[in-house]
Amino acid sequence: MRAVLAHGPFAAGIIDRFVAGPTDADAVAATARLADLGLRASVDLLGEGVTRPDDALATVLAYLRLLDLADRAGIAAGLDVSVKLSALGQAVPRDGRKLSYENAAEVCARAAAVNATVTVDMEDHTTTDATLDTVVELRRDFPSVGAVLQAQLLRTEGDCRDLARAGSRVRLCKGAYREPADIVHRGRPSVRAAYARCLGILLAGPGYPMIATHDPALIGVAGRLAAELRRAPTTYEYQLLHGVRPGEQRRLAAGGATVRVYLPYGPDSVPYLTRRLVEKPANLLLAVRALGGR
Numbered sequence: 001m002r003a004v005l006a007h008g009p010f011a012a013g014i015i016d017r018f019v020a021g022p023t024d025a026d027a028v029a030a031t032a033r034l035a036d037l038g039l040r041a042s043v044d045l046l047g048e049g050v051t052r053p054d055d056a057l058a059t060v061l062a063y064l065r066l067l068d069l070a071d072r073a074g075i076a077a078g079l080d081v082s083v084k085l086s087a088l089g090q091a092v093p094r095d096g097r098k099l100s101y102e103n104a105a106e107v108c109a110r111a112a113a114v115n116a117t118v119t120v121d122m123e124d125h126t127t128t129d130a131t132l133d134t135v136v137e138l139r140r141d142f143p144s145v146g147a148v149l150q151a152q153l154l155r156t157e158g159d160c161r162d163l164a165r166a167g168s169r170v171r172l173c174k175g176a177y178r179e180p181a182d183i184v185h186r187g188r189p190s191v192r193a194a195y196a197r198c199l200g201i202l203l204a205g206p207g208y209p210m211i212a213t214h215d216p217a218l219i220g221v222a223g224r225l226a227a228e229l230r231r232a233p234t235t236y237e238y239q240l241l242h243g244v245r246p247g248e249q250r251r252l253a254a255g256g257a258t259v260r261v262y263l264p265y266g267p268d269s270v271p272y273l274t275r276r277l278v279e280k281p282a283n284l285l286l287a288v289r290a291l292g293g294r
């Protein structure tokens with residue numbers, strides 16, 4: 001019943017697979033379980049599209065509580081938190097951009113104090129420039145802040161060249177948002193080809209690429225490129241979503257790769273779970289089975 005009330009159309013089975021749970025204690029416990037399997041975590045407080053400063057402040061306070069709890073549990077060092085600028089106030093009328101920067105800086109400061117890092121998730125294309133500019137500003141005080149680039153966008157190879165710098169952490173994903181046709185590569189094969197080219201740029205550079213995909217072909221390309229370029233496994237990492245290809249997560253880690261699992265938590269999971277279902281409609285079957293108690 002809790003799941004139905006808090007998560008609208010989603011059944012407990014699908015929530016449990018993709019989301020650590022509703023509370024920060026759930027996120028910390030799941031992070032510790034991943035660590036036992038040799039996997040790192042990037043913890044994400046679910047929520048986005050905030051339009052009131054008070055709601056953005058609530059997001060900040062929740063991240064501060066999470067980082068403090070992780071610190072008390074002894075698992076903060078090496079932990080990453082993923083933040084969405086739209087949850088930190090980017091869309092608040094008038095001063096949203098400034099507000100989201102200040103709020104993100106507060107999260108970055110607490111993360112730095114407990115030896116954790118922050119990665120700024122990328123949202124839809126209307127926010128790409130503002131988000132990348134905010135990452136640049138944050139990196140002046142917090143050099144480890146990570147950016148995310150979406151290979152489906154035509155602009156992204158250029159952004160990869162700009163960001164393939166020493167010290168920069170860049171997560172490369174395909175992109176989870178439905179965008180206007182004239183700004184994206186069309187069709188799965190061309191998005192995959194664009195991802196491979198972006199990967200080549202990032203892995204050839206001196207930064208720290210974070211290879212966020214479950215696509216077996218691209219994981220293969222990454223492994224081959226990293227070997228050709230003689231990159232040590234400590235100089236890049238694979239990232240996969242919690243609940244997606246868990247066997248592959250363990251296989252990569254067992255082979256000596258650095259693997260980080262994107263771990264969402266919190267009560268507001270509907271937009272996140274909707275994106276996961278769009279990517280993989282077969283997950284609907286899981287949801288229906290869970291509703292039927294099977």
Ligand code: FAD
Pocket residue numbers: 120121122123148150171173174175176177212213214215216239240241244245261262275276277279280283
């Ligand atoms: P796909 O071609 O979609 O999938 C390849 C295979 O992976 C599938 O055949 C299937 O076996 C498996 N798979 C993929 N998705 C699912 C699923 N939902 N359920 C079950 N199996 C699945 N997008 C953004 O726009 N901004 C971000 O900041 C962002 N951060 C991300 C962080 C991480 C760590 C990851 C892994 C993804 C992130 N994404 C983000 C989402 C990303 O853009 C894609 O939408 C998503 O990863 C699916 O693309 P794929 O490369 O895995 O390949």
